[in-house]
Amino acid sequence: MQRYIVKRLFQGLLLLVIVSTIVFAVGRLTGNPVDLLLPEEASEEERQAMIEALGLDGPILEQFVVFITGAVQGDLGVSIRYRQPAVDVFFSRLPNTLMLMPGVMLLAIVMAIPLGVLSALRRGRLTDRISGTIAVLGIATPNFWLGILLIYLFSVQLGWLPSSRMGDWSHFVLPTVTLGTFLVAGFMRLIRSSMLDILDSEFVKLARIKGLSEMKVVWKHCLRNALIPVLTLWGVFMGALVTGTIVTETVYAWPGVGRLTYEAVIFRDYPLLQAVVIMDAVLILVINLVVDILYAYVDPRIRFT
Amino acid sequence: MRKLPWVSILIIGGMVFAAIFAPYLTPHSPIEQTLPDKLLPPFWEATGSTKYILGTDIFGRDVLTRLLYGARVSLIVTALSLLVGGGVGLTIGIASGYIGGRLDSLLMRLVDAAFTFPAILFALLLAVTMGQGLDTLVVAIGLLLWAGFARIIRGEVLALKQRDFVALAKVHGCSELRIMVTHILPNVMNTFMVLVTLNVGAVIVAEASLSFLGAGIPPPTPSWGLMVAEGRGKISSAWWLSLLPGIAITMVVLTFNLFGDWLRDRLDPKLRQL
Numbered sequence: 001m002q003r004y005i006v007k008r009l010f011q012g013l014l015l016l017v018i019v020s021t022i023v024f025a026v027g028r029l030t031g032n033p034v035d036l037l038l039p040e041e042a043s044e045e046e047r048q049a050m051i052e053a054l055g056l057d058g059p060i061l062e063q064f065v066v067f068i069t070g071a072v073q074g075d076l077g078v079s080i081r082y083r084q085p086a087v088d089v090f091f092s093r094l095p096n097t098l099m100l101m102p103g104v105m106l107l108a109i110v111m112a113i114p115l116g117v118l119s120a121l122r123r124g125r126l127t128d129r130i131s132g133t134i135a136v137l138g139i140a141t142p143n144f145w146l147g148i149l150l151i152y153l154f155s156v157q158l159g160w161l162p163s164s165r166m167g168d169w170s171h172f173v174l175p176t177v178t179l180g181t182f183l184v185a186g187f188m189r190l191i192r193s194s195m196l197d198i199l200d201s202e203f204v205k206l207a208r209i210k211g212l213s214e215m216k217v218v219w220k221h222c223l224r225n226a227l228i229p230v231l232t233l234w235g236v237f238m239g240a241l242v243t244g245t246i247v248t249e250t251v252y253a254w255p256g257v258g259r260l261t262y263e264a265v266i267f268r269d270y271p272l273l274q275a276v277v278i279m280d281a282v283l284i285l286v287i288n289l290v291v292d293i294l295y296a297y298v299d300p301r302i303r304f305t
Numbered sequence: 306m307r308k309l310p311w312v313s314i315l316i317i318g319g320m321v322f323a324a325i326f327a328p329y330l331t332p333h334s335p336i337e338q339t340l341p342d343k344l345l346p347p348f349w350e351a352t353g354s355t356k357y358i359l360g361t362d363i364f365g366r367d368v369l370t371r372l373l374y375g376a377r378v379s380l381i382v383t384a385l386s387l388l389v390g391g392g393v394g395l396t397i398g399i400a401s402g403y404i405g406g407r408l409d410s411l412l413m414r415l416v417d418a419a420f421t422f423p424a425i426l427f428a429l430l431l432a433v434t435m436g437q438g439l440d441t442l443v444v445a446i447g448l449l450l451w452a453g454f455a456r457i458i459r460g461e462v463l464a465l466k467q468r469d470f471v472a473l474a475k476v477h478g479c480s481e482l483r484i485m486v487t488h489i490l491p492n493v494m495n496t497f498m499v500l501v502t503l504n505v506g507a508v509i510v511a512e513a514s515l516s517f518l519g520a521g522i523p524p525p526t527p528s529w530g531l532m533v534a535e536g537r538g539k540i541s542s543a544w545w546l547s548l549l550p551g552i553a554i555t556m557v558v559l560t561f562n563l564f565g566d567w568l569r570d571r572l573d574p575k576l577r578q579l
C-alpha cells in the first residue's frame with residue numbers, strides 16, 4: 001500500500017512538472033514575457049526590475065530555475081487586473097467554487113445511478129431508450145448554451161430564479177443544474193455499461209441461486225461493483241468538471257475560480273491565468289491522489305498490480 | 306448492418322453545402338453593419354420581417370447569414386484540428402506501440418498526464434500568449450485530441466505487431482520505419498477514421514466553447530460560439546441571438562455523434578466499449 005501511494009505521488013509530481021514546464025515554455029515562446037507579465041502602462045523602471053528579478057537577460061535554464069523556485073514558494077506573479085499576488089486571488093475565489101460542488105455531485109449521483117441501473121436492467125426497452133436519448137442530448141448540448149437556455153426559461157420567461165451572481169439558495173439552482181447535467185450524461189452511460197457487464201457475471205448468478213431478492217442482487221451486489229469503473233475514470237471527470245466550471249461560472253457570473261479563469265483570458269491577465277492553471281493542476285493532483293488511495297483501499301486488486 | 310443513417314447524412318450534407326455556398330445562399334453580408342435594422346426578431350414574430358428570416362443582431366447583421374457563414378468557420382476549424390490533433394495522436398500511437406520500451410512508457414505517461422489535466426486551460430493560455438486566431442485555435446483543439454487518438458491507436462498497434470505479416474516483413478529485411486508506414490499504418494486507418502468521426506462533435510463543442518470564452522476566432526468573423534456569447538447579454542429582449550446558434554450547434558453535434566456511432570458499428574465494432 002505504501003509503495004502504491006509513493007508511486008502515485010511520484011506520478012502526480014511528474015504531472016505538475018510537465019504542467020509548469022509547459023506554462024513556462026508557453027510564456028517565453030512568444031517574444032518578451034515582460035509584455036505578458038506587466039500591465040501595458042508599466043514604466044521602464046518596472047520593466048527593468050522585472051527583467052532582473054526573473055533573470056530574463058540570463059540563460060533560459062536559469063530563468064526556469066527562478067520560475068520554479070518562485071512557484072514552489074507560492075509566488076506565481078502579481079495579477080495585472082487585481083494588483084495583488086495571483087495565488088491570493090485564486091484562493092479568495094476558491095471557496096465560492098467549492099460551495100457549488102456538493103450540490104453538483106449530489107445531483108449527478110441522484111440522477112445518474114438510478115437511470116444508469118434502470119436502463120441496464122431494461123435494456124432496449126422504453127426506460128433505456130429515454131435515458132439513452134437524454135444522454136445523447138446531454139452530450140451534444142454545449143454547457144454554456146444550456147446555461148443560457150435555462151436562464152431564458154426560468155429567469156426571463158417564468159421569473160422563478162435569479163440569473164446571475166451569488167446570493168441565497170435560489171442562486172445555486174441554475175448553476176448546479178447546468179454543471180450537474182454536464183456530468184450526468186457521461187456518468188449514466190458508464191454505469192449502464194458496467195452494470196450490463198456485471199449482470200452477466202457468475203457471482204450474480206450465484207446470488208440469484210442463493211435466493212436473494214432481486215432488490216439486493218441489483219442494488220447491493222451489482223451496483224457496488226459497477227461503481228468501480230466510475231472511480232477509475234474519476235480523473236477524466238475531474239477534467240470535465242474543471243472545464244464545465246469555467247463555462248458555467250462565466251454564464252452565471254458566479255464569482256468562483258472558473259469565472260476568474262475567464263476574466264484572466266478576457267483581460268489578458270497572463271500572471272493570473274498562469275497561476276490559475278498551475279493551482280488547478282495542484283488541486284487536481286491532490287484530489288486524484290486522495291481518490292486513488294481510497295480506490296486502492298476499496299478494491300484490493302489495485303494495490304497489488 | 307444497419308441501413309444508412311439518411312437523416313444524419315442529410316443534415317451533415319446541408320451543413321457542408323451551407324459552408325461552401327454561403328455567399329450564394331444569402332443576399333446579406335455576415336460582417337457589414339446595417340444599424341437602422343438592428344435587433345429585428347425572426348419573421349414569425351409581430352415586428353419581424355421576411356427580409357431577415359431569423360432576425361438581426363445588435364449591429365443589424367442578418368442572423369441566418371451569420372449562421373451559414375458560421376458553419377464554414379466551424380467546419381474549417383474542425384477539419385484542421387482533427388488533422389493536426391489526430392495526426393499527432395496517430396504518429397505517437399504507432400511509434401509508441403511499435404517501438405515500445407522506454408519510449409512507450411514515456412509517451413504513455415504523457416498521455417495519462419494529458420487525460421488528467423484539462424486541455425482547455427492550455428488552450429486559454431495559448432489564446433492569451435499567441436493571440437486569438439485560427440492557428441491558435443487549431444493548436445489548442447489539437448492538444449485536446451491527441452491523447453485519445455494515441456492511446457487507442459497504440460492498443461491496435463500492440464495487437465498488429467504480433468501478426469505474421471509483420472514478422473514476414475521483418476524477415477524480408479524491411480526497415481522499422483517502412484514496417485510502420487507501409488504495414489502498420491494502413492491497418493489502423495479504419496480505427497483512425499472512426500475516431501475522427503466520433504470526435505467531430507466534441508471538436509465543434511470545443512470550438513464553440515473557446516469562442517464563447519473569448520479565446521476562439523476573433524470577431525467580427527461569425528462563429529456559433531461567439532454568436533451565443535454576443536447574444537448572452539440580450540437574452541431578455543432578443544432571445545434569438547443566443548438561442549438560435551445554440552440550436553445549430555446542438556443539432557450538428559448530435560448528428561455527427563449519431564453518424565459516428567453508425568460508422569463505428571460498421572467499420573470497427575471493437576470500439577463499442579468506448
